[in-house]
Amino acid sequence: MTTDGDTRPAPGNPGDQGHQILDQAFDAGSLYALRAAVAAHASDAGLPPGRADDLVIAVHELAANAVRHGAGHGRLRIRRSDQALLCEISDDGAPPPASAPEETQPETTTDTPDAAQWRTEPGHGLALVRQVADQTSLRSGPSGTLATISFGLAPSGPPFRLDHRDLDHCTVLAITGPLDLATASQLTQAIDRLLSETPALKLVLELDGLAGWDSAGLAALITVQQRVSASPPARMVLAGLPDHLEKHLRQARLADRFTLADSSAAAAGELSSSEP
Amino acid sequence: MTIGADTQITDLTVNDHACLTFGEPEDLFDLTAAFVRDGLDGGLKVMWLSAATPDRATAELARRGIAVEPALASGQLAAVGFEGRLLAGQVFSAGQALAWLTREMEASGDRGLRLAVDMSWALGPVTGVEQLPEFEEKVAAAVAGTTVSVLCQYDRERFDPVTLASVAGFHTRSVAAATYHADVMLRICRQYAPPGIRLAGELDYQATESLALALTEAIRLAGDVTVNMAPLAFIDVPCARMILDAARGLNPGTPPRRMILRCRPALAARFILLGALDIPAVSLVSADDH
Numbered sequence: 235m236t237t238d239g240d241t242r243p244a245p246g247n248p249g250d251q252g253h254q255i256l257d258q259a260f261d262a263g264s265l266y267a268l269r270a271a272v273a274a275h276a277s278d279a280g281l282p283p284g285r286a287d288d289l290v291i292a293v294h295e296l297a298a299n300a301v302r303h304g305a306g307h308g309r310l311r312i313r314r315s316d317q318a319l320l321c322e323i324s325d326d327g328a329p330p331p332a333s334a335p336e337e338t339q340p341e342t343t344t345d346t347p348d349a350a351q352w353r354t355e356p357g358h359g360l361a362l363v364r365q366v367a368d369q370t371s372l373r374s375g376p377s378g379t380l381a382t383i384s385f386g387l388a389p390s391g392p393p394f395r396l397d398h399r400d401l402d403h404c405t406v407l408a409i410t411g412p413l414d415l416a417t418a419s420q421l422t423q424a425i426d427r428l429l430s431e432t433p434a435l436k437l438v439l440e441l442d443g444l445a446g447w448d449s450a451g452l453a454a455l456i457t458v459q460q461r462v463s464a465s466p467p468a469r470m471v472l473a474g475l476p477d478h479l480e481k482h483l484r485q486a487r488l489a490d491r492f493t494l495a496d497s498s499a500a501a502a503g504e505l506s507s508s509e510p
Numbered sequence: 511m512t513i514g515a516d517t518q519i520t521d522l523t524v525n526d527h528a529c530l531t532f533g534e535p536e537d538l539f540d541l542t543a544a545f546v547r548d549g550l551d552g553g554l555k556v557m558w559l560s561a562a563t564p565d566r567a568t569a570e571l572a573r574r575g576i577a578v579e580p581a582l583a584s585g586q587l588a589a590v591g592f593e594g595r596l597l598a599g600q601v602f603s604a605g606q607a608l609a610w611l612t613r614e615m616e617a618s619g620d621r622g623l624r625l626a627v628d629m630s631w632a633l634g635p636v637t638g639v640e641q642l643p644e645f646e647e648k649v650a651a652a653v654a655g656t657t658v659s660v661l662c663q664y665d666r667e668r669f670d671p672v673t674l675a676s677v678a679g680f681h682t683r684s685v686a687a688a689t690y691h692a693d694v695m696l697r698i699c700r701q702y703a704p705p706g707i708r709l710a711g712e713l714d715y716q717a718t719e720s721l722a723l724a725l726t727e728a729i730r731l732a733g734d735v736t737v738n739m740a741p742l743a744f745i746d747v748p749c750a751r752m753i754l755d756a757a758r759g760l761n762p763g764t765p766p767r768r769m770i771l772r773c774r775p776a777l778a779a780r781f782i783l784l785g786a787l788d789i790p791a792v793s794l795v796s797a798d799d800h
Contacts, residue, residue: 265714418779456787
């Protein structure tokens, strides 16, 4: 079984596999040590704090899957190139059981506070891995499972900035720079201010200047969409998403939460044409 | 998995002379806040003797949801130091300390008194500290049959076992935070003010049994449930989902019950990606906000 996702631009040149910086065996008792090692290497490689946290949770979930659903132990290898950290998590024992970890279980609802009914399906762990990693690949066979994830080491772009302008009776909020753990709260606070000032806000969130994101950035987009949706008739359209971000949102099953437009002009048109 | 106390702090009643043992300042402040809150709610005079400055002590209570200002203004609450009450300089006298307690009991009249005493004063270079067991014995006799309850607070990491054993017998009850998991990596315990649970360290699927028990017990109580993850550095997906599923299962009722998830921003993002904002009962609060 093979699943693949590749959403960030050029996080790794296939011809440049880099050099190995970690080769560590793990089992249930050493997952903490594994996380600590990954965090140290992520920081050393220059990943910002939010991206480092994302790498740690991604490796942990895949390693935990190997422990819980594979042989009970496995091995993590990390290679570092100029462009990316490439992590391979191998379960070199028994293959996963029939209920493969990548199968997301259907949603169920609990009515009573009974711990026995609370879900702990591993599939949700893999869903989160796909949300935070730039590339995800999972190959299962008789000799075990090999999961590969990649985190791009993008050069630092322009600093974070928010700019307002008006366009066809809409408010355009343009994001420049990284939307991440360090900056995400500035976006949510700006949207809260706009909503308090203009209850019937027609907002175009312009993203073509976005230069990187982490899980806190994605969470900020979800948060502001939820706050706008909770304040009708306010509406928001995301405009000018970089292709890799749009592809990432679709693969991470987050795109359906948003209205997308190719450009700010198209977004303003969308907001104006659908006025109540 | 251990439940480390005979009695919960919320079970204390009048004329109890209880011995609270704690392992970290967070426990002390949390349990004291619950003791103070229940006393104020019951209309009692409440006094806390501690090594903390009055400002720090009242700030810690306020941070845990206690309406400190009106209680201080009305005289129902006092946060004070040891000097002139238990100590005269660096000298302790069981007789003089008891005389002070007796005056406070008389001053509170029929209203009743709740007194929390941080016993850390006895760890310092104090003359007469050998009278501590005598003091505890006299307190036990003084509060029996009255509307006064006293909570003596001992740091179990700093007091030696012999001292703790010498005073234990004079208390009517033993109190500590209910602890569901405690090892070098992770601590899961009940939080009393505001009610819920507190998670510290690193939490992964290997502790789901302890987490489930803690959540189940917290949810059995009425009202909102706070999951305090401010001291939590890592949480994996199975545990985060278990918390969200617990929130999903809260009885909507009237007023609707909420689950307040207090955590640092990186963990909040994880909860959001797992669907926290789609659950009406969930309220995410940044641990940076007090």
